[in-house]
Each structure stands twice: as structure tokens, then as C-alpha cells.
Amino acid sequence: MQDIYLDYASTTPLAEEVVAEMAILMSDNSFGNPSATDHLFGKQAYELIENARLEVASFINALPDEIIWTSGATEANNLAILGLSRFKATDSKRQIISSFAEHKSVIEPCKQLEKEGLELLLLSPNANGSIDINEFEKAISAKTLLVSFMHINNEVGSINDIKSIGKICRKSNIFFHVDAAQGIGKLPIDVKDCDIDLMSLSAHKIYGPKGIGALFIDKESVGRIEPILSGGGQERALRPGTLATVQIIGMASAYRIAKDKMADDHDHLTACRTVFLDNCKGLRGIQINSNSDDTFPGILSIGVKGLHAESIIYDMRTIAVSRGSACTSDNEEPSHVLKAMGLAQDFINGTVRFSFGRNTTLEDAQFASELYRNSVNRLNRLRGKK
Amino acid sequence: MTQDSTRHYFDKEEHVFDACGDQQCNYILGTASNPLGMQINLYFKVEEGTITDAKYNVNGCPTLVAITAYYVEKVIGRNLEDCTDFKAFAIREIIDLPKNRMDRILLLENAVNACIDQKETEVK
Numbered sequence: 327m328q329d330i331y332l333d334y335a336s337t338t339p340l341a342e343e344v345v346a347e348m349a350i351l352m353s354d355n356s357f358g359n360p361s362a363t364d365h366l367f368g369k370q371a372y373e374l375i376e377n378a379r380l381e382v383a384s385f386i387n388a389l390p391d392e393i394i395w396t397s398g399a400t401e402a403n404n405l406a407i408l409g410l411s412r413f414k415a416t417d418s419k420r421q422i423i424s425s426f427a428e429h430k431s432v433i434e435p436c437k438q439l440e441k442e443g444l445e446l447l448l449l450s451p452n453a454n455g456s457i458d459i460n461e462f463e464k465a466i467s468a469k470t471l472l473v474s475f476m477h478i479n480n481e482v483g484s485i486n487d488i489k490s491i492g493k494i495c496r497k498s499n500i501f502f503h504v505d506a507a508q509g510i511g512k513l514p515i516d517v518k519d520c521d522i523d524l525m526s527l528s529a530h531k532i533y534g535p536k537g538i539g540a541l542f543i544d545k546e547s548v549g550r551i552e553p554i555l556s557g558g559g560q561e562r563a564l565r566p567g568t569l570a571t572v573q574i575i576g577m578a579s580a581y582r583i584a585k586d587k588m589a590d591d592h593d594h595l596t597a598c599r600t601v602f603l604d605n606c607k608g609l610r611g612i613q614i615n616s617n618s619d620d621t622f623p624g625i626l627s628i629g630v631k632g633l634h635a636e637s638i639i640y641d642m643r644t645i646a647v648s649r650g651s652a653c654t655s656d657n658e659e660p661s662h663v664l665k666a667m668g669l670a671q672d673f674i675n676g677t678v679r680f681s682f683g684r685n686t687t688l689e690d691a692q693f694a695s696e697l698y699r700n701s702v703n704r705l706n707r708l709r710g711k712k
Numbered sequence: 713m714t715q716d717s718t719r720h721y722f723d724k725e726e727h728v729f730d731a732c733g734d735q736q737c738n739y740i741l742g743t744a745s746n747p748l749g750m751q752i753n754l755y756f757k758v759e760e761g762t763i764t765d766a767k768y769n770v771n772g773c774p775t776l777v778a779i780t781a782y783y784v785e786k787v788i789g790r791n792l793e794d795c796t797d798f799k800a801f802a803i804r805e806i807i808d809l810p811k812n813r814m815d816r817i818l819l820l821e822n823a824v825n826a827c828i829d830q831k832e833t834e835v836k
Contacts, residue, residue: 632749632771633771634749634750634771634772634773636773636774637722637772637773637774637777640722640774641722641774671749672749675748675749704725705771707725707728708725708728708769708770708771708777709751709769709770709771710729710731710753710769712731712732
């Protein structure tokens with residue numbers, strides 16, 4: 327039996343169409359430096375990149391010159407939070423609001439700004455893993471400069487009400503940044519309709535290449551931010567460095583496919599989740615960490631009281647999944663997201679994240695749930711609990 | 713090789729203590745746990761100073777499960793006083809034990825010592 331990949335929230339394989347487009351580029355004459363537009367090779371690369379920029383921008387209803395290429399969503403988050411706050415903070419507006427459920431690439435830059443003298447307020451998510459709008463509204467004040475929340479939570483799949491948060495921010499004259507690393511291409515998002523000022527984008531979670539991402543910066547409401555890197559004038563001097571033509575084309579290609587397949591993907595992921603959960607009915611001691619209408623169906627985070635996720639994963643053998651978030655799973659620190667959701671340590675230790683994708687079959691979901699069920703039962707037997 | 717052994721002993725269930733079936737037998741129990749929520753329950757049956765049977769319940773990482781299963785298999789037939797001589801068990805040569813998991817042996821050692829303490833209490 328081949329290993330079954332159920333770690334799509336961590337990263338996805340490249341879509342065939344993306345591979346094909348990237349492969350053509352790797353062997354043709356578009357290897358030129360896109361900044362070297364004095365010759366044909368550079369011009370060709372430049373044009374490809376600008377077409378890709380248009381494609382990515384239109385996907386979120388932005389303008390092409392509102393898209394800044396980055397190495398991924400982590401860099402985009404850093405650039406958005408550090409760049410905006412350092413450029414726009416004033417004596418009267420110097421508070422940042424975010425949440426304990428955010429990715430480390432949001433929380434750490436926020437903490438860096440706190441060290442630099444800004445005020446930081448991290449909100450706790452509700453039991454479902456999302457931000458309570460009323461709590462959020464109470465937390466903002468005249469001193470709030472920036473609010474940063476993710477669209478879909480990478481660990482539990484909870485979805486934040488980005489539109490309502492955006493409206494509140496716009497009304498209160500607060501900049502709003504969205505980390506859409508996990509949400510882009512999975513749920514529709516319109517930056518203008520949601521009043522988003524900055525949004526971080528990735529490619530590798532929607533069947534595009536790793537090492538490429540982008541930051542949307544609203545031209546009107548934000549305009550300028552401060553770069554965090556120096557040494558080149560690329561991307562309006564906001565993000566210096568030679569652009570990665572092939573990856574950028576791959577990202578645009580992945581977005582184009584996502585546009586066509588988003589609704590079908592969503593239905594398919596819902597079906598995978600249903601098959602998996604139906605098969606887990608009656609399994610004692612399990613708890614689904616986010617399971618409401620506001621949960622993205624592709625991410626299924628399940629905890630078992632008292633067990634250790636590492637052993638569950640080891641016991642399942644052929645199922646590739648994560649415990650907590652993949653980025654921090656090499657250390658033994660419990661997931662900061664699950665902790666913030668108020669989960670007992672017993673459940674956190676035993677939490678496994680299954681994440682389904684376009685290539686997951688219903689048979690895969692069924693088989694994985696059977697292995698999961700067997701592993702939980704076996705490990706309970708080992709610890710003397712029937 | 714050690715990774716294969718880890719898998720082998722992780723998968724073994726031969727000496728797992730079954731609360732229903734094994735409760736009638738006269739085992740001494742030693743328990744140890746750590747702040748990560750890992751726990752070992754060791755059950756020794758001791759006759760005239762010799763461990764004639766041993767069982768366990770364990771909850772923790774795969775390394776802990778494997779070293780417990782391995783240790784229990786090897787401790788049967790030994791004298792109780794020899795069962796803390798961990799070097800003789802050569803656990804590190806058999807089970808894949810990363811540096812950051814050396815504390816799992818200490819946890820096992822604590823459970824073994826708890827068994828010995830229990831036996832001494834019984835004797836007194």
C-alpha cells in the first residue's frame with residue numbers, strides 16, 4: 327500500500343498544469359533578469375512576470391501594482407506588519423491587535439514591534455478557533471494602528487469573518503492585514519469588498535511552487551510601507567532581489583486553476599471530511615477541535631484525550647499527517663493555537679491534523695480513518711484503557 | 713537496524729497488561745510519569761527473588777513504548793536486584809534513542825525503582 331498524503335495544509339504537490347508551464351519556461355529564453363529590460367531576454371521575463379502579476383491581482387480583485395512578489399507568505403507577513411507599523415505608527419496610533427491563533431510569522435514580527443516600543447494586544451480565539459467579532463470590537467480603540475488576522479487557521483481550519491472585521495477596521499480608520507496563506511484559492515476573497523489593506527499570499531498550499539508568495543498592498547488606503555530588506559530597487563524598492571520568474575509563473579498558473587476548481591474542490595473536501603468522520607463515529611475520547619459551519623472542510627484536527635499524537639502517527643505508518651502545525655512540530659512545545667483555544671493539555675498532546683486535498687480520494691479518506699481508529703484503539707489498549 | 717527494532721518493539725503487544733485478564737495474578741506495580749503526560753505502569757511477578765513474569769501499560773512517544781516493551785521482554789527471568797542494571801539491557805544499542813529522548817530511560821528507571829520499592833514494602 328502506497329503512503330497516503332493527508333498533509334495538504336502543510337504543503338501541496340504541484341498541479342500537473344503548473345509543472346508543465348514551469349517546465350516550458352525553464353528551457354526557453356525567459357531566463358533573463360526581469361530587471362534587465364535593455365535586452366530581449368530580460369524583456370521577455372519582465373512581460374511574463376507582469377502578466378502573472380495581473381492574473382494574481384485579478385484573482386483577489388486588486389490592481390496589478392498592488393501586488394509585491396515575496397518569497398512566500400512568511401516574508402509577506404513580516405513585510406506587512408513590520409513595514410506598515412514602522413512607517414505609519416505615530417504617538418497616538420501605535421497599537422497592534424492580532425490573535426494567539428496566528429501563525430508564528432505574524433506573532434513574532436508583532437512581538438518585535440512591541441520590543442521597538444509599540445503596544446501589542448493578542449486576542450484569544452473562541453473555542454472554535456476563530457475571532458469573536460464582539461470581543462474584537464471591544465478591543466479596538468483610537469490608538470489601534472493595525473489589525474492582523476488570518477483567513478483560515480492552518481491548524482484547525484476555523485474561518486475568520488474577514489468581511490465583518492474589515493468593515494469595522496475601515497470604519498475605525500485602522501489598517502487591516504490578512505494572512506491568507508491557508509485561505510487563498512480555497513475560499514473566494516475580494517480585497518475591496520472585505521476592506522483589506524494588506525494581504526499575504528502563498529502558492530504552495532494551492533498546488534503551486536514553494537519559495538514564492540506575494541503581498542497585496544492597497545494603493546489608496548496604505549500607499550507606502552517601509553521595506554524590511556535593502557539592496558535593490560525591485561518591486562518599487564519594497565522588496566529588493568531578482569524576481570524568480572519560473573516560480574511566479576507557477577504561482578499565477580496555480581491561481582488560474584484554483585479559480586476554476588474552487589467550488590468543486592470545496593465539495594470534494596467536504597465529502598472527504600464526511601467519510602472520515604462518519605467512520606470515526608463511536609470512537610471514544612476523541613474531540614474535533616473545530617467543527618462548525620465556520621470550519622474549512624479540508625482541515626480536520628482531532629484530539630484524543632490522554633494519547634500522544636506522535637505515537638498515533640507512528641502507528642498509522644502509511645498516512646502522512648501532522649501533529650499541530652508542521653512548522654513547529656519538530657519541537658515538543660504544545661501547539662500555541664490549541665492552547666489559545668482553551669484545550670486541555672491532554673487533548674493537545676493527542677491532536678493530529680488530517681488535511682485533505684484535490685488528489686485525496688474518498689477511499690483514501692476511508693482507509694485513513696480506519697487506520698486512525700485502529701491506532702487509537704490499540705494505543706488505548708497499550709495504556710490500559712479499553 | 714535500531715529503527716527497525718524500535719518499530720518491532722512498538723508493535724509488540726505480547727506483554728501488555730490486560731486489566732481484565734491479568735488482575736487476578738499477583739503482580740507488584742511500579743508507576744512513573746513525566747510532565748509531558750507520558751506514563752509507564754510496570755507489573756512484575758516476583759517469585760523467590762526472580763522476576764517470573766512482567767507486563768506493562770505505557771502511554772507516550774514511540775520511543776518510550778518501544779523501550780518499555782523491549783525492557784519488559786528482557787527482564788523476565790532476571791533477579792529483581794539486577795533489573796536496574798540498565799547497561800546490561802543495552803537499550804541504546806537496540807532501540808533508536810535520539811539524544812533529546814534520553815529522559816525516557818530515566819522514566820523507565822523510575823518505574824522499575826517504584827516496583828522495587830513496592831516489593832520492599834510488601835516484604836516489610
